[in-house]
Amino acid sequence: MNAPLFRRLFDVGALRREFPILEREVNGRPLVYLDNAASAHKPRAVIDAMTRAMEHSYANVHRGIHALANETTQAFEAARKTAARFINAPAPENIVFTKGGTQAINIVAAGIEISPGDEIVLSEMEHHSNIVPWHFLRERKGAVLRWVGVDEDGRIDLDALEQALGPRTRMVALTHCSNVMGVGVARRAIDLAHAQGAPVLLDGCQAVVHGEVDVAALDVDYYAFTGHKLYGPTGIGVLYGKAERLDALRPFEGGGEMIDIVEQGRVTYNAPPHRFEAGTPPIVEAIGLGAALDWLMAKDRAALRTHEDELRDAAMTGLRAIDWVRLHGGAPDKAAIVSFVVAGAHPHDIAQLLDQQGVAIRAGHHCAQPLMRRLGVTATARASFAAYNTLYEVEIFLAALQRARTMLT
Amino acid sequence: MAGSETDAAIDEVAREFALLGDWEERYGHIIDLGKALEPLSEPERCEANKVRGCASQVWLTTHVRDGRLYFRGDSDALIVRGLIAILLRIFSGRTSQDILAADPRAAFSRLGLADALTMQRSNGVIAMIERMRHDAAALGAAT
Numbered sequence: 001m002n003a004p005l006f007r008r009l010f011d012v013g014a015l016r017r018e019f020p021i022l023e024r025e026v027n028g029r030p031l032v033y034l035d036n037a038a039s040a041h042k043p044r045a046v047i048d049a050m051t052r053a054m055e056h057s058y059a060n061v062h063r064g065i066h067a068l069a070n071e072t073t074q075a076f077e078a079a080r081k082t083a084a085r086f087i088n089a090p091a092p093e094n095i096v097f098t099k100g101g102t103q104a105i106n107i108v109a110a111g112i113e114i115s116p117g118d119e120i121v122l123s124e125m126e127h128h129s130n131i132v133p134w135h136f137l138r139e140r141k142g143a144v145l146r147w148v149g150v151d152e153d154g155r156i157d158l159d160a161l162e163q164a165l166g167p168r169t170r171m172v173a174l175t176h177c178s179n180v181m182g183v184g185v186a187r188r189a190i191d192l193a194h195a196q197g198a199p200v201l202l203d204g205c206q207a208v209v210h211g212e213v214d215v216a217a218l219d220v221d222y223y224a225f226t227g228h229k230l231y232g233p234t235g236i237g238v239l240y241g242k243a244e245r246l247d248a249l250r251p252f253e254g255g256g257e258m259i260d261i262v263e264q265g266r267v268t269y270n271a272p273p274h275r276f277e278a279g280t281p282p283i284v285e286a287i288g289l290g291a292a293l294d295w296l297m298a299k300d301r302a303a304l305r306t307h308e309d310e311l312r313d314a315a316m317t318g319l320r321a322i323d324w325v326r327l328h329g330g331a332p333d334k335a336a337i338v339s340f341v342v343a344g345a346h347p348h349d350i351a352q353l354l355d356q357q358g359v360a361i362r363a364g365h366h367c368a369q370p371l372m373r374r375l376g377v378t379a380t381a382r383a384s385f386a387a388y389n390t391l392y393e394v395e396i397f398l399a400a401l402q403r404a405r406t407m408l409t
Numbered sequence: 410m411a412g413s414e415t416d417a418a419i420d421e422v423a424r425e426f427a428l429l430g431d432w433e434e435r436y437g438h439i440i441d442l443g444k445a446l447e448p449l450s451e452p453e454r455c456e457a458n459k460v461r462g463c464a465s466q467v468w469l470t471t472h473v474r475d476g477r478l479y480f481r482g483d484s485d486a487l488i489v490r491g492l493i494a495i496l497l498r499i500f501s502g503r504t505s506q507d508i509l510a511a512d513p514r515a516a517f518s519r520l521g522l523a524d525a526l527t528m529q530r531s532n533g534v535i536a537m538i539e540r541m542r543h544d545a546a547a548l549g550a551a552t
Binding site: 027345346348349352353356378379407408 | 432433436437440465466485486487488489
């Protein structure tokens with residue numbers, strides 16, 4: 001009868017020890033890092049993989065006829081396979097390496113055929129990275145942007161989406177998890193778009209962090225995400241595309257590696273994914289991303305999600321108990337991204353006074369100005385959690401918030 | 410420019426901050442200064458007076474009288490208002506030469522507020538200093 005009554009789902013202390021930066025102090029206090037939706041910290045596995053690549057096995061990828069070029073190419077292409085496995089893409093060829101989520105979306109916007117009057121459907125809670133590339137099409141090609149509203153919890157109005165779709169819809173570009181609200185589209189939105197023959201791009205930069213994503217099950221046409229929010233390095237992201245979509249997409253950038261034949265009078269292009277990877281790619285970063293994804297997939301992701309949900313619930317319960325706090329985005333099942341405003345205090349003041357207490361949060365419009373207008377605010381404060389955060393840190397955050405508010409009023 | 414009015418004002422503010430202890434006292438004082446700052450009127454909080462910011466909004470008005478520049482400023486964030494109040498004490502009512510000769514970053518370092526100023530890069534205080542210097546340079550060129 002020595003068996004434990006319950007198995008601890010996961011040991012957050014052990015996880016934290018994998019992140020060297022979490023040992024440091026800020027303003028004389030232990031760092032409480034709650035700005036993970038902006039960028040997450042890196043585990044030792046990622047740091048070591050990138051260091052090892054540069055110390056031991058590094059050269060330019062593809063076309064090299066020597067040992068280091070071959071080794072590096074293998075490692076780079078292995079990272080592509082890992083990325084395909086991570087989102088259950090059918091093949092590595094569906095995975096385009098980009099410099100981040102923003103570039104992934106720009107590649108699609110720049111590559112599709114658009115005539116004046118063609119329509120792009122967006123939600124009003126998109127990140128600017130999933131708005132401005134489509135504004136380019138409005139400015140340059142005469143595309144029409146059609147906006148779909150969201151409710152107070154950040155749920156996209158599916159009736160309005162259905163209304164917005166039409167024969168001229170050339171793209172439905174939606175977030176899979178808002179960086180402000182922690183909520184994204186359901187599979188139903190994709191089915192509605194497909195019923196109209198419109199392709200769907202999901203911005204998955206936040207969604208991939210907080211749960212398992214299966215692009216095949218979603219049946220999504222394009223999926224964009226970045227490495228640095230996913231415990232991986234900066235400078236690397238992924239554009240997933242269905243094979244027929246990538247085949248039809250015009251290359252965004254010209255240069256080395258993306259070509260087939262270059263003559264003085266004509267040029268033909270390499271097949272996807274390399275068609276979209278002009279120039280020397282972020283090699284070490286791709287290897288680092290592969291290490292981050294391997295590291296994450298080796299974890300019990302359901303347990304990580306359960307832990308993050310506990311953090312979210314503790315933060316939201318704590319904030320709801322304070323009468324001078326207003327939460328924005330209260331969906332009970334959302335990702336651990338908590339936006340709020342404090343009555344009588346600007347979010348920037350709150351963030352600055354929390355920083356003095358070692359607590360890092362973000363304040364601002366979070367690159368989502370249309371959503372800020374929808375919510376009737378100019379800015380919010382945002383605490384966003386990663387798997388390495390603890391319930392104790394939530395308590396520190398709530399106490400620091402009380403102190404900041406006392407100072408400001 | 411040792412002995413200038415700007416330097417004297419920096420000395421005075423520095424003496425004030427030297428009396429303060431931990432971060433809570435320093436920020437508490439900035440917040441008090443922010444609360445005491447006379448707000449700009451609604452018409453003055455216009456687009457033309459807006460200093461490009463990010464999370465918080467910052468406005469600055471400049472008036473010239475008898476060869477001196479008089480500034481007033483405002484923000485929707487309280488700590489920024491406090492920093493504006495300090496800037497106004499240092500720079501408002503000075504001559505263009507006096508303003509251009511001062512080193513605002515060094516001044517804020519002396520106040521133990523270098524980190525506050527760095528933080529404010531995103532919300533307009535540095536842009537405000539630049540606009541004050543720009544207006545001072547414009548006055549200097551015109552006279």
